[in-house]
Amino acid sequence: MSYLTCYLFYYCIKPISIFCVFLTYFSKYSVTIVKRLGDFVGEEDYIKIVNRINSDNFYDFMNYYDLTYGELLGIIDYGVHSDISQIRKNTLYKLLRTKQCILKFTDSKIGVIADTHIGSPHMSWNKIYRTYDFLLEHGIYTIILLGDLFHGPSYRSRNDSNRSITQCYQQFVECEEHYPKGFQNFLLHGNHEQRFDEVGMDLWNMLAIKRDDFFSLGIGRCYVKMNSFIISLNHPGIVDRLLPPALHYDIALYAHYHCFYQGNKRIYIGTCSNLVNRPPSSKIDNPGFAILSACDKDLCVTAYDLSTDNIQPLFTKTYSRQKKR
Numbered sequence: 001m002s003y004l005t006c007y008l009f010y011y012c013i014k015p016i017s018i019f020c021v022f023l024t025y026f027s028k029y030s031v032t033i034v035k036r037l038g039d040f041v042g043e044e045d046y047i048k049i050v051n052r053i054n055s056d057n058f059y060d061f062m063n064y065y066d067l068t069y070g071e072l073l074g075i076i077d078y079g080v081h082s083d084i085s086q087i088r089k090n091t092l093y094k095l096l097r098t099k100q101c102i103l104k105f106t107d108s109k110i111g112v113i114a115d116t117h118i119g120s121p122h123m124s125w126n127k128i129y130r131t132y133d134f135l136l137e138h139g140i141y142t143i144i145l146l147g148d149l150f151h152g153p154s155y156r157s158r159n160d161s162n163r164s165i166t167q168c169y170q171q172f173v174e175c176e177e178h179y180p181k182g183f184q185n186f187l188l189h190g191n192h193e194q195r196f197d198e199v200g201m202d203l204w205n206m207l208a209i210k211r212d213d214f215f216s217l218g219i220g221r222c223y224v225k226m227n228s229f230i231i232s233l234n235h236p237g238i239v240d241r242l243l244p245p246a247l248h249y250d251i252a253l254y255a256h257y258h259c260f261y262q263g264n265k266r267i268y269i270g271t272c273s274n275l276v277n278r279p280p281s282s283k284i285d286n287p288g289f290a291i292l293s294a295c296d297k298d299l300c301v302t303a304y305d306l307s308t309d310n311i312q313p314l315f316t317k318t319y320s321r322q323k324k325r
């Protein structure tokens with residue numbers, strides 16, 4: 001990761017919004033977006049954004065209107081489907097293509113960890129440490145955390161705000177003190193991270209103050225690039241307010257299901273905790289993690305099993321470059 005990339009990335013650090021909206025197909029969500037815009041920017045502002053945005057002022061608009069990366073992508077995507085000149089539309093299409101990915105990783109290998117649920121009685125520091133030791137042995141220092149790093153308030157505390165806040169704060173301190181150091185962790189916020197927001201805690205800013213090795217990837221979904229493959233990162237159950245739902249991608253990684261599964265373009269990453277589910281028979285319920293590796297023109301996703309003393313691969317899925325992008 002270059003310093004420039006990191007620097008640009010800091011623009012993306014923002015408090016989590018309590019609003020979220022599930023966007024389906026653009027014919028439907030065009031209407032939804034217009035309604036939702038009133039929550040944070042007026043329609044005039046929206047028109048200003050659509051008419052003036054370009055690759056040089058992208059981050060200025062993000063800061064000025066206090067939008068997340070995903071929200072601004074959503075507004076551009078809406079602009080593409082609105083009644084504006086073809087020339088302007090072409091600019092927006094190009095912008096959407098060039099800005100779709102929040103990060104471009106230059107690492108040849110990246111660790112992927114999902115659903116650690118710090119604070120749950122079934123979380124496992126042992127599994128987290130074993131994973132990071134393994135990654136270190138393989139020279140991997142960049143980690144994508146696919147969401148639900150934290151567990152948030154327990155179900156029994158839901159109606160007790162003091163108890164919920166105490167639990168959230170304890171989990172935050174536990175992470176701050178015990179989470180492995182010496183790595184760059186890119187955190188996609190999951191539905192359990194949202195619970196911090198519900199009790200009024202700005203988890204992201206708190207984490208950014210205490211630990212300079214955590215970077216936010218946004219809420220629920222984002223796109224990153226590695227070895228020229230576009231990877232869609234997903235934590236179902238929550239999504240950034242306006243992020244376009246159907247941008248092109250080569251591979252989609254999913255957390256949240258607490259099991260491994262390899263589909264065609266879609267791979268589920270199991271939990272790095274003892275919170276294993278009893279999945280349908282086509283899924284693998286072992287705890288574990290994954291490694292993305294770029295070699296030549298391919299991108300490999302290898303899932304690793306943490307259920308035995310020796311960490312063993314569960315499966316490897318290789319994606320080959322089909323056409324040059």
Ligand SMILES: [Mn+2]
Pocket residue numbers: 147148190191192235236237255256
């Ligand atoms: Mn989840």
